[in-house]
Amino acid sequence: MSNRPVPLLVARDLVKSHGRTPALRGAGLELGEGEIVAVTGASGSGKSTLLHCLAGIVRPDGGSVTYDGKRVDTLPERRLSELRRTDFGVVFQFGQLIPELTAVDNVALPLMLAGTARGAAQERAGAWLERFGVREQGGLRPGELSGGQAQRVALARALVTGPRVVFADEPTGALDSLASEQVMTALVGAARESGAAVLLITHDARTAAYADREVRLQDGVPVELGVLA
Ligand SMILES: Nc1ncnc2c1ncn2[C@@H]1O[C@H](COP(=O)(O)OP(=O)(O)OP(=O)(O)O)[C@@H](O)[C@H]1O
Numbered sequence: 001m002s003n004r005p006v007p008l009l010v011a012r013d014l015v016k017s018h019g020r021t022p023a024l025r026g027a028g029l030e031l032g033e034g035e036i037v038a039v040t041g042a043s044g045s046g047k048s049t050l051l052h053c054l055a056g057i058v059r060p061d062g063g064s065v066t067y068d069g070k071r072v073d074t075l076p077e078r079r080l081s082e083l084r085r086t087d088f089g090v091v092f093q094f095g096q097l098i099p100e101l102t103a104v105d106n107v108a109l110p111l112m113l114a115g116t117a118r119g120a121a122q123e124r125a126g127a128w129l130e131r132f133g134v135r136e137q138g139g140l141r142p143g144e145l146s147g148g149q150a151q152r153v154a155l156a157r158a159l160v161t162g163p164r165v166v167f168a169d170e171p172t173g174a175l176d177s178l179a180s181e182q183v184m185t186a187l188v189g190a191a192r193e194s195g196a197a198v199l200l201i202t203h204d205a206r207t208a209a210y211a212d213r214e215v216r217l218q219d220g221v222p223v224e225l226g227v228l229a
Pocket of ligand 1: 045
């Protein structure tokens with residue numbers, strides 16, 4: 001009997017090229033309900049491409065992606081963007097916050113796009129900023145935040161809608177070790193509490209150690225599966 005959680009997001013035999021450059025050559029991956037999986041591998045091994053295929057940001061050339069038992073790689077664009085909005089949260093290496101908006105408005109935006117009134121959205125955004133230790137910075141714009149603060153705001157934005165899967169592409173890639181630790185502790189704590197699964201791309205062993213399991217990519221295919229915790 002395996003203790004592995006029920007698969008929530010499953011990629012099989014993914015193939016994807018960027019022009020003539022093959023990025024994925026038959027990659028498979030399973031992300032269980034509430035599971036935290038680190039995807040590691042050398043630069044150019046296909047990590048970001050795998051994440052983009054799983055998150056429905058790009059369509060694979062071949063293979064399949066299934067979420068909650070349903071194919072997502074064949075969904076029409078409108079259904080796909082709705083799924084991304086309702087069920088997925090994303091965090092990238094450089095927060096990609098909207099520079100003109102304050103921290104609290106950045107976090108409130110996904111709620112407002114989903115129909116929540118501004119006041120209520122800001123209130124919930126404030127609570128998430130509080131939880132990640134950046135409430136005092138709520139009135140600042142991204143350019144006025146430190147890298148670690150900006151990433152915690154980006155995390156709050158990714159989690160505020162209560163996603164079932166969080167995709168994090170090198171979320172600590174631009175941070176020093178203290179800020180990395182704060183961001184990872186915040187991410188893992190919030191995911192464990194809400195039961196969200198996390199697909200975490202990292203080249204840093206200390207960041208990968210926060211995951212339950214590591215999948216290592218080499219030339220567009222997984223080469224190793226290790227239990228970390
Ligand atoms: N938009 C693109 N146009 C052309 N080639 C691309 C594009 N995106 C990725 N590639 C190529 O596809 C391959 C896989 O790239 P990918 O970004 O998925 O790897 P990665 O493991 O995430 O790399 P890194 O750790 O450097 O971010 C690489 O050879 C890369 O050069």
